[in-house]
Amino acid sequence: MKVQKKLSPAIVEASKPEAEPYRVWDTTVPQLFLRVQPSGVRSWNVQWARTSSKSLGKWPGVTVESARVKAKALLVETDQHGAPRAVLDAKKPKAYTLGEFVEQEFKPWASANRKWGDGAADRILAVFEEFREKPLAELTPWIIEKWRSKRIKAGISPNTCNRDLATLKSALRRALEWGLIDADPLGAVKQSKVDSSRVRYLSEDEENRLRKALADRDGAARQARARNNAWRKERNQEPLPALGPSDYGDHLSPAVLLSLNTGLRRGELTSLEWADIDFHSHNLTVRAAAAKSGKRRSVPLNDESIAALKQWRKQVGTKGRIFPFRDFKTAWGALLEDAKIADFRWHDLRHHFASRLAQAGVNLNAIRDLMGHADLKMTLRYSHLSPDNLAAAVALLSAPRKPAKSRKARSV
Template structure:
């Protein structure tokens, strides 16, 4: 969010990014230009906290026209509490189901990266609201939904995502002047305990994991050798020994263990994101959870893994070309005899190792790509000796 005295050149040159952003005009406080990932630019006016109204799209509405409209809307809000357009009668018979199908679904499919998943979730989780007018949706309605989800043992993080999706949908209805105010604007996400248990590999578990990975590679090499012997005996061309790794599992596991990348970040990596000479990889903004690009240095093991893996690839396109490691991971955990450990927990293992070895939490936050230090503070308890040293410094 930038605050500048907007010019025509600034508006014209504003480029779309991985997520929507706004340029706020200092000449008419309250006026902003919203730039969507799709490239659509729209003018909005804000007159109070969480009170926002779309007043036109650029270039149909020019900068000066937008300023004129914004001043008028702000004057109306000052006199009446809200722009007059919002105080007029709304289509009271517009139900959630109709709004979702006819208005929000086409919009989100066209503008959001995960639009299809968002719509599928809204349709599945809020089907009970299909016949409810938008004006009839209330905080009490969502509280009842939340209570039922939690009672069904749905994780708070999942319920929070439910809330985020429906709040965004209702806010868009406000932007389109189909709803006067967002009834869920003040509903807060469930706070999760930052001291929740963090599952990470013990030293013995890491040894077992590495042993299982090596055994898997050895078995694949043995099978290839046996298969080639069978082919030669029958006059077929042998496939030759495996160069690099037998498949994706070992390199993707070791890369996660040494970089702390999320599964979704790793599976979307491209060879263009890998700089072997510079010993770093780049997580692009388009697939980073935070929506911000970050550069992650490669330690010696991660560098060797990618160097070896490169031998069996062209070095173009996707790094791994897979969407999931679920089946292969489950088999690996059985072989390693490790229980209750998800692929995502490799990220916790990466962070835990850094903290226990004295790396400061802000550096850990940057490496993990956390937008909020509160997420990184979950690992603070793993370095009690640093806390002890800090309070000991008070003694003369």
């Protein structure tokens, strides 16, 4: 039975504890009640819905009149907002800064669910360091446009800015899906327009210089290992594994040679496992999870690729990934400097592979399949590299056509 009284200090004091907790409702503010616990603790509460109430404090710290004032104020907020502001604020998700969100939420998820997910998180923290302490909701298109302009002015390519921005936007879409923000703050930010038709490939002389630089690099590594082991021997220390005359100094040479002969994307290359190589059929499998298109494909391996992989397998064994690295930036930059090759990215090894195929007269559809292009438009960038074949095709139209024999002549 609901007990209602015009609450006063005397009535509160007279409300003694019982075996079970009970309530005494105020008639002045009907939604206010005094809760009496078996322990003797008496507390004020206000109820605005059948199953929704909030504590206002304990007697005697909160007097009867103070409890009524607090209850009335919360009921006004409930009328305006559907619930007291304190209750609504408590239900709101934490207002993460960019750094907090990436480190506490996005990175653990990405590491478990995405290839190189922790790398994406680290990239955001490094590239967008100036926004680490900024709340997610305060990231605006204007802030990002200023960031992009500053980066491009400093010499960073629009392509690189696009990749960095795509990584950040992908993370923020997760924050939106998880209810951590109410709207995508960068939804209006567009990618910079770039010339995607760029096809940079090595001239014959450049390729020769690149291969020589690789060979010189491996030779220097073998000599350094021999000197190191001689030094260790003099000091009675365990020698490092010796490098034979055909051994690679490290992963760079086999990685470059495989890229030159398969056109794999860097992500596809670094995701390769030894189980993806069929030495018997001379074939390599790009798993769907590693492919940009999300589709599995096979790439034939020529003799140079097979030889490079066999030599590298002999040196490192067959456990784990073939090239357990995310990128080759430091070693690659030094190699290009030694080979005196400018304006050539790792991705351009892929262009070089496709360009050589086109120059050899390989059908564009075959090139598309080998490259893993989802759209033939991407492959058409290499069509201009086979002018002789195109000219030969058009030349067929000018060949004189032989007159068809008459039915009478054929019957003779």
